[in-house]
Amino acid sequence: MQHHTQADFKSTKYEVGGVAKTGATCCAPSRSPGLTTLNVEAWSKTQVCEHTDRYARVDIPGGAGFTGTNKPAIEVDGESPLRKFKTKPFQIDVTAVTNDRFKAFVDDTGYVTEAEKFGTSFCFFSHLPESVGETQGVVSAEWWRSVEGANWMHINGPETEKDWNPDHPVVHVSWNDAQAFAEWAGGRLPTEAEWEHAARGGKGDVIFPWGDDPPDDTSYFPCNIWQGHFPNENTERDGFAATAPAQSFEPNGYGLFNVVGNVWEWTASSFKIRSLKKNLRRHPMLNKGFKTLKGGSYLCHQSYCYRYRIAARTGNSPDSSTSHQGFRLVYDI
Helix, strand or coil: CCCCHHCCCCCEEEECCCEEEEEEHHHHCCCCEEEEECCCCCCCCCCCCCCCCCCCEEEEEEEEEEECCCCCCCCHHHHCCCCCEEEEEEEEEECHHHHHHHHHHHHHHHHCCHHHHCCCCEEEEHHHHHHHEEEEEEEEEEEEEEECCCCCCCCCCCCCCCHHHHCEEEECCCCCHHHHHHHCCCCCCCCCCHHHHHHHHCCCCCCEEEEEECCCCCCCCCCCCCECCCEECCCCCCCCCCCCCCCCCCCCCCCCCCCCCEEEEEEECCCCCCCCCCHHHHCCCCCCCEEECCCCCCCCCCCCCCHHHHHHHHHECCCCCECCCCCCCCEEE
16 A cells, blocks of 8 residues: 655546546545555644524525536536426525434434444545544545544544534435435435525526635635645635534525535435536446535635536435535425
């Protein structure tokens, strides 16, 4: 096994029609990838935030909606074209499901997450304390480490209870875990179309929940993403190195918090790409039963993973879990 330092990690790039695009395996590692090893440095952060009822829901009107875009940034993900669709009214959680809400589910049912059953989950390398010791990393995305004992209560591995915050979104939950929670809570995971309809906040064909103005690294921080040079330098100008409270930053037009950034959100939809182009048919996430995630996370940056846009998407296997994947529910009216 080869050991790495932070300086060894560089962004993964791939070609689309001769134009370099960034992304691929950096977003959501799946179980049973190729692995390498690494020792990492300590990290900790705690943030407290005022908030109202994190169990709240809002009504999303039915009618015409949009999915996708005619100006894709990562073409191989199947972001285009822009499509119109009709939807029935529904309700959706104001925030992603929080740690304390998920704890209520576990306390009531005794549920054991898949990360706990497998005994491992994926964590970001610079967030791990030295006590974790040697870990295995995903080939071509070695910043992702497979950590024994990492789960929703131990965000960065054993003895990392200090990194658990009740008002932050629950992470290290698989699609299967989210489905189990939804059944208990009386809701369901949104379809990709429902998620986008809610994320747009009534603004129509926009890039972000707040409009078209992109975040930057210096002065405009409308969501919790990376600032600096991924993966070695995060300036944390937005105030967070990892997750932020589920109810933080400005809500969108429907009152939803952190629709993009913070954590990826599982949807009910299978990961499909509606294209006959050969380079898209070879997408590694297709034909493997992968499920779609939306919204990007605190690890996204325009230089390597420009997926904190409404039309952006990624996929992962239903049993995979990471320290930047969560979910929110919708409810039929």
